[in-house]
Amino acid sequence: MNEREIIECITKHSSTECSDLIQSIGDDCAVVKKDEENVWLLTMDTLVESVHFNLAWHPPELLGRKTISVNASDIASMGGTPRFALLSLGAPKPVDDEWIHAFSRGIETASRDYGCFVIGGDTVYSPYGYSISLSLIGEAPATKVRYRHGAKPGDQIWVSGYLGEAAAGLELYQQNRVSMEHYSELYAAHLDPVARVELGKAMAGLKQVHSMMDLSDGIATDLAHLCKRSTVGARLERQRLPISTATLLACEELSLSPVSLAVRGGEDFELLFTASTAAEQNIRDIGHRLNIHLSVVGEIIEGENVVLHDLNVDGSQHFEILSYQGFDHFRDE
Ligand SMILES: [Mg+2]
Numbered sequence: 001m002n003e004r005e006i007i008e009c010i011t012k013h014s015s016t017e018c019s020d021l022i023q024s025i026g027d028d029c030a031v032v033k034k035d036e037e038n039v040w041l042l043t044m045d046t047l048v049e050s051v052h053f054n055l056a057w058h059p060p061e062l063l064g065r066k067t068i069s070v071n072a073s074d075i076a077s078m079g080g081t082p083r084f085a086l087l088s089l090g091a092p093k094p095v096d097d098e099w100i101h102a103f104s105r106g107i108e109t110a111s112r113d114y115g116c117f118v119i120g121g122d123t124v125y126s127p128y129g130y131s132i133s134l135s136l137i138g139e140a141p142a143t144k145v146r147y148r149h150g151a152k153p154g155d156q157i158w159v160s161g162y163l164g165e166a167a168a169g170l171e172l173y174q175q176n177r178v179s180m181e182h183y184s185e186l187y188a189a190h191l192d193p194v195a196r197v198e199l200g201k202a203m204a205g206l207k208q209v210h211s212m213m214d215l216s217d218g219i220a221t222d223l224a225h226l227c228k229r230s231t232v233g234a235r236l237e238r239q240r241l242p243i244s245t246a247t248l249l250a251c252e253e254l255s256l257s258p259v260s261l262a263v264r265g266g267e268d269f270e271l272l273f274t275a276s277t278a279a280e281q282n283i284r285d286i287g288h289r290l291n292i293h294l295s296v297v298g299e300i301i302e303g304e305n306v307v308l309h310d311l312n313v314d315g316s317q318h319f320e321i322l323s324y325q326g327f328d329h330f331r332d333e
Helices: 003-012 060-076 097-114 165-174 181-191 197-204 219-230 245-254 258-264 277-290
Strands: 021-023 030-033 038-048 081-091 117-125 131-141 156-160 209-214 233-237 271-275 294-301 306-311 317-321
Touching: 038 060, 060 081, 060 097, 060 131, 060 181, 060 197, 060 209, 081 097, 081 197, 097 117, 156 277, 165 181, 165 245, 165 258, 181 245, 197 209, 197 271, 197 277, 209 219, 219 233, 219 258, 219 271, 219 294, 219 306, 245 258, 271 277, 277 294
Parallel strands: 081 117, 233 306
Antiparallel strands: 021 030, 030 038, 038 131, 081 131, 156 271, 156 294, 209 271, 233 294, 306 317
């Protein structure tokens, strides 16, 4: 089984017969009724040593911050506010006191940044390195939650920030190109991503924003998930993908394709949302107010495929089907 098939198997064996349950498995967060006006948003992410992080270059304080941020990103993607967290930490023996102190400081500062509280969890011995799981509970007004379903043909596809920066940062570390000042934003994108909580809430406040999720596995895979949930297709415009100068520079140095990083690179933790064209000016105004770069990268279309459209300088066109080309933990190498 691959990752998707494992999730489908677990989903098949999970009951959804609960009157307070609004959204079960299948979105960035589960959604549960809190009271007449509000809902709880519940999410969980796990970071495993040698899979998600490498101690050789990931400072423990920033890893603590990232633990909170990757979960806050899921809450942000549904338009919510992070509130309470449960942390499970598996640590090797002997315990590295200094590492634990620094990691805890990172958890503390990120919790303060997002206004949430760590209120419980578990600590266990882990013989093969650190393993970190965090459950984050957020809340939102029920009418403002945005789901992966809801995208409509004709919607513009938006992304925040720049694509592929975290993947470029990781590549730089893996190839031992460290401490280069002109790549500082790429290192930061990998080590210490920032969840777009304010942007998520602002977008959820706009009626014309029909669907939203965060980018964790690369836009090719994530947009395919959104399209599947919305029973639509999508056309991405290669020329409109926001790729930063630093990423272009790093790709040249490392002989990588910037478009491939932008489309298939994981861990951007930017927001992906779709909205009717009528909302364009409103969305741009919010981007300016929050000082977040927002780009239209394509359009929702009828059908079921995510297609990358490339318009060459000579006027010729090229289409490539992108569905599910991002990271899968269980794909055979
Ligand atoms: Mg997500």
